[in-house]
Amino acid sequence: MRSWSIHLFSPFGIRLDVHLTFFLLLAFIAFVGWSNAGPLGMTWQVGVLLLIFVCVVLHELGHSLAARRYGIPVDRILLLPIGGMAQFRQIPRDPWKELMITIAGPAVNFFLAAVLFLGLPDPWGFLQPDFNLYSLEGLLQVVFAVNVIMGVFNLLPIFPMDGGRIFRALLAYRLTYLNATFVAATVAKVLAAAGILMALFVLQNLLLAILFTFIFIGGEMEYQSLRRSSPNKKTANWFVGDLTRRSFLTIPAHYSLREALTTLALHRPQDLVVMDEYGCAGVLTKEKLKEALHDGKAHQPVTEHLPEKFPQLQANWPVYTVFELLDREEQTIFPVFENGVLIGVIDASHVDESLEWLNLRAKYQPPPTTPNQPLTTPPKLP
Ligand code: ZN
Numbered sequence: 001m002r003s004w005s006i007h008l009f010s011p012f013g014i015r016l017d018v019h020l021t022f023f024l025l026l027a028f029i030a031f032v033g034w035s036n037a038g039p040l041g042m043t044w045q046v047g048v049l050l051l052i053f054v055c056v057v058l059h060e061l062g063h064s065l066a067a068r069r070y071g072i073p074v075d076r077i078l079l080l081p082i083g084g085m086a087q088f089r090q091i092p093r094d095p096w097k098e099l100m101i102t103i104a105g106p107a108v109n110f111f112l113a114a115v116l117f118l119g120l121p122d123p124w125g126f127l128q129p130d131f132n133l134y135s136l137e138g139l140l141q142v143v144f145a146v147n148v149i150m151g152v153f154n155l156l157p158i159f160p161m162d163g164g165r166i167f168r169a170l171l172a173y174r175l176t177y178l179n180a181t182f183v184a185a186t187v188a189k190v191l192a193a194a195g196i197l198m199a200l201f202v203l204q205n206l207l208l209a210i211l212f213t214f215i216f217i218g219g220e221m222e223y224q225s226l227r228r229s230s231p232n233k234k235t236a237n238w239f240v241g242d243l244t245r246r247s248f249l250t251i252p253a254h255y256s257l258r259e260a261l262t263t264l265a266l267h268r269p270q271d272l273v274v275m276d277e278y279g280c281a282g283v284l285t286k287e288k289l290k291e292a293l294h295d296g297k298a299h300q301p302v303t304e305h306l307p308e309k310f311p312q313l314q315a316n317w318p319v320y321t322v323f324e325l326l327d328r329e330e331q332t333i334f335p336v337f338e339n340g341v342l343i344g345v346i347d348a349s350h351v352d353e354s355l356e357w358l359n360l361r362a363k364y365q366p367p368p369t370t371p372n373q374p375l376t377t378p379p380k381l382p
Contacts (some may be wrong), residue, residue: 005078014064015076016057025049025081037134044134051139052146053079055112059105059150060084066104070097082211093177095169102165109151116144158195159188159219178226185223192216228323240322241315243354244336244344250275251284251302258298260289271333273345274302280342282306285331312337313346322346 005017026046033045057077063086064074073089086105092098117123119140125131126141133142155163164184171180195212199205251263253276260272264286272284281303288305292298297305311325315338325334325346332348347354 011057011061012065014061014068014074016079017076018079019081022079022081040134044139048133048139048142051143053084055109055143055147055150056084058108058112059154060086062104062106062108063101064088066101067092070101072097072101082214093172095172098169098172099166102162102169105162106151106154109147109154113144113147113151116140116147120144156191157184157187158191158215159184160222161188161215164188164219181223181226185219188219189216192219225323228320238319238358239315240313240317240319240336240346241338241343242358243319243322243346243351244315245347245350245354246344248273248333248345248347252276253281253301253303255302256299257289257292257302257305260284260302261293261298264289270347271331272302273333273335273342274306275342276303279340280312280335280337282310283331283333283335285333307331310335314338315343322351326351 004021005019008016008018010016026049029049030042030046033042035041036045056079060077064077067074067086067088070092072092075087075089078085078087092101120137122128122137123141123144125137126145131141132138154161155166157163157167159165159168159181164187167187168180168184171183174180175183192212192215196209196216199209199212249263249267249270250273251260253274255263255274263272264270269286271286272289274281274284284302284305292300292305310331311334313321313325313334313336315336322334326348334346334348335342336344336346
């Protein structure tokens with residue numbers, strides 16, 4: 001289980017997780033169905049909700065399969081009460097690819113809607129006063145409506161919704177990627193705020209207002225995360241070495257998990273750097289350690305619980321490479337090397353604070369006489 005979600009299955013090899021809060025929605029809908037029409041109402045309404053989420057999954061699969069076509073790994077699809085989210089290892093900064101990946105989602109909804117439109121005798125029947133939800137035709141009419149609404153709603157130009165991403169991709173043809181995101185996110189915040197007001201005072205729909213609130217926050221968060229990971233005037237002169245913490249805990253590779261636990265007992269809980277005769281063998285994260293101990297594996301060697309490959313940083317890399325890494329990886333400690341020698345770690349939980357201190361140093365300390373030399377080519381992360 002990772003962060004309050006459970007794994008369902010993996011369609012097309014893409015991991016599908018459902019967030020635990022989804023079950024609150026399920027329980028709420030079951031309750032509403034029961035109060036409306038007893039057991040039949042409950043079964044039917046829960047069925048409708050699950051069908052809607054099948055369409056959500058198909059929409060996200062559209063994004064994911066398109067992304068995979070461009071060689072972008074998909075971490076997982078996460079189902080939340082407010083909808084689905086396909087999480088990519090990275091979002092392509094190529095406008096054309098982003099356009100194609102984004103359009104693939106709503107395209108699935110419009111395809112489903114088109115099939116139902118052609119197959120149903122009266123697809124718009126749900127608008128009639130004698131509409132009967134408790135029939136197969138009523139159910140299919142609802143699924144038709146849901147796909148039309150899902151397709152159109154997602155195309156609203158409110159970043160980070162699909163329409164907003166399309167808007168950003170189009171802007172990125174003329175602006176830098178960061179500026180395009182800034183414009184898209186600013187427009188999105190205005191539209192989302194208008195959406196919140198409209199949902200509250202015109203439509204009196206609290207759920208829609210909550211949805212727009214999430215969109216408002218989501219756009220801002222994605223812009224901030226991008227801003228942090230983009231080189232700017234201030235961070236351009238800083239290097240990974242400047243953020244490196246020189247004190248960290250190491251354990252020898254022959255240690256068992258129990259011995260690792262003993263080492264940790266004397267310090268603040270943290271990820272451990274595992275050293276073998278060749279140098280750094282990897283990082284044992286405290287989450288991995290905890291999990292393995294709970295599974296009764298205390299006697300096993302730590303080397304059996306290291307990730308297959310671990311990202312390493314070089315001290316002379318520009319500082320924004322750190323942010324790219326933090327956005328991508330779940331571990332919190334990254335070994336930093338200089339001329340092949342381990343000199344310290346980057347600690348994800350202290351990066352913001354370290355940056356603050358770097359700022360102070362830049363202001364009150366004269367620059368060092370032998371500054372790090374910038375690289376001529378941007379580094380490729382492992
Ligand atoms: Zn989408």
